[in-house]
Amino acid sequence: MDGTPGMHRLEVEDFTVGYGAAPIVKNVSLAVQAGTVTSIIGPNGAGKSTLAKAVVGLIKPMGGRLKVDGVDLSGRTPERLARSGIGYVPQVMNVFPSLTVRENLEMGCFLRRSKTRHRLDAVFTMFPDLRSAAKRDAWTLSGGQRSMLAIGRALMPEPNVLVLDEPTAGLAPRFQTSVWEHVRTVAGLGLAVLAIEQNARLALSNSEQACVLVLGEVRRRGPGEELLADPELVSLYIGGGDGGRSLHAERTA
Amino acid sequence: MTYAISVLTLGGITVILAMGLNVQYGWAGDLNLSYYAYVALGAYVCGVMMLPPPNASEGNFYVLGLHQSFFVGTIVAVAVCAVVGLVVGSIALRRVTGDYFAIVTLSVTLIFYTFSDQYAPLFNGPQGIYGVPHAFGGVLRFSYSGYNLFLLGLVAAVLVVVVFLFEVLYRSAFGRTLRAVRDDPISVSAFGISPYRRKLAAYVLGSAVGGLGGVLLLQYVSAFSPAGWSPLETFLLFSGIIVGGVGSVWGVLFGASVVLIGVPQAVLFIPAPAGAATFLPALQNCIIGLIILVFLYLRPRGLFPERSPVLGFDGALKWQSRPVRFVVGRVRTLLGEGAA
């Protein structure tokens, strides 16, 4: 995993995504460098998950380009994007419940079966909990273990890019922190990480770059620390109880 | 001439049947595979109402045998179909929808078919009922050809009434609510409307129209037996609905006329191999099956789609993506965007 520093690993240019006439995500562009985390925050219904699904090919964008390491991958199927080094951790349904932990990880390595043993060791080293649970069926796992397994599965084929869709959803705060520690570790391996996150404070304090997505458009962007220091942003999206309500007002206006 | 009258009469009856099925499939969105059971039930009940008591020495058995007029027979037949529809529908629709509803209703049809075939005391078993008197025969005393013309007129009159009634219903609050239920039952429930009741009403209405069609079919052939119908018959009717436009009254009128009258006539021009009596009917069914598939692939909403769709047939997807105008009776609401 030798990322050339400064080279854009993942580039999303002018993405427009939707199902019908009215797009959910409008003209979103972003770039994630190797070894860094870019997080996308924003209210419910802003189109964050839709954007993530479009990046990994599960929804066909209505317009825009997708590049990894400068290679245009627009319009490819999820299978081919996975082969091109894009890993994805969905928000829900992120493990195969009827398979064991080990089998889940093996499925992640479908593309490079000869490397399975080697990769299993690497993932088990990163997530020691998974090693002890290797023979358990995935549906018996706790929420925290499940998130670890989902990330581990996505890392099995040694991707260059990792897209995470709300990896902390539904987890207790201490597990949320632990998930983000792992996200940092993953970035440290040289991957370009794009993370959707509900918990804006957690996301911003762990990301090099961040975008605020509202109603399908990028409303703000900048280094995570900088956005975290912005009082207006904090009061809208992070601070007390008002954030959600004022956003709701903005949506219905 | 006689042949044309015969074709038009049978065609008219088939179109009436497609109309009734369209209420259930097109408006309520329920894939009812028991429809033809109500057609058969209507025919049988009207028959045993009009026939004299069965003559056991000739090996005939059936219930009733009341020797009533066509008028009474029709009313009783339609009423029985509606009541049976109410009972079956209230059990089935309360618990299941979608593919399970299709499976349950197909099962009901097969059970009814088995009993009508095997349990002779009901409708004379495999022999079925035959020699049913002509409608109004005692009053009108038509010649054979005159009666055929009269029957065509009767079918045409019923068809006009059915089309008019359904056109009114389609525009009515009931029709619009029913289609809204079909497209998005959950949102409709939020308005305090019970999807179950609307669907049940559609099921009963469709069953009654099916029974009425069955009565006319009985008059057309003056007999009815298990060999004369099969549970798959319902499915042929779907072709008319899918080609014409699911839900649309005029579309189904057109589609059913073209497919269900046109195709059987058209295949008659194809030379059949000698001695293969099943060739043409089989070919006809193949063509109808292919027509259904082609339309499902290329034009799933038919030639004449419903005017002003309430939500679009695969509603859930659409209301997720854009705000839609939701019309239920007089309530007009704008639903916001769903979570994407």
Add this chain to the structure above:
Amino acid sequence: MTAFFNAVGFGVVTAALLALATTGLSLQYGVSRLPNFAQGDIMTVGAYAAYAANGPFHSIAIDGIAAALAGAAMAWLVYMALIRPFASRGTNRLTAVVSTLAGSLIIQDVLLIIFGGNATAFPTIQGATEHIGPFLFTTEQLVIIGVALVVIAGLHATLKFTFIGKAVRAVADHRDLSRVSGLPAGMLTQLTWAVSGVLTGIAGFVLGLTAGALVPTLGFDYLLIIFAAAVVGGIGNVGGALFGALIVGLGMTVAAVYISSDYKEVVALILLIATILIRPTGLFGGRSSARRFAV
């Protein structure tokens, strides 16, 4: 009581053929989540293929292989032509029901055109009878039961232990997740349908053997009985398919002895309706919907 014990032999054979067809249906449902109303007609195709192969070869083994291959080809075709175009569009589930019913109509009538409407006599093997406990089996019945058990056990082991089997279960669990993991979900789905057709084709062959005569509606008349076994056992579940097949198969046969063979299908249909209305997850399923496709 002798009649009862003799009936059980036939009932277990019915259960064996049902188990094959129901397991096939469960496989299809597992990867596609849509009901296949042409499943009975895949059986019919298998039976006619066995009949066609029997002419030149006179070998029951070759008959069975022909049925399996024809079933696989037919099931694959059903998937490609009737299921896939509608599964990918995310349209109304009923569209798939209507399209498979249209397919069923076409298959039946093509068979009618090729083979004619008259029943085609199907060769049956006359074997010695053997007593196993109080039950009476013919050699033919024992072979059928054995073949069914071996095929289903083989499928179970494949799904449980081989990499490709696990990949199929992964696709059945979460299709999108399998795709983003790089699994060729489309190819695995086609493969699963073909394998389901092997089981269904063999089931059709067995149905032909027990019926002794072939008509184009042979399998369609069996469709709801397969649904009954699948629903009673809990659809999408191999263990449940076996269990449902046994209940429905024995129920029908015992009903034929004590009520009348004319009404044995009615018993299966009532079991089907009652299960759907009262416990739609099946008697065997329901513990965890996440484990629907578990083995």
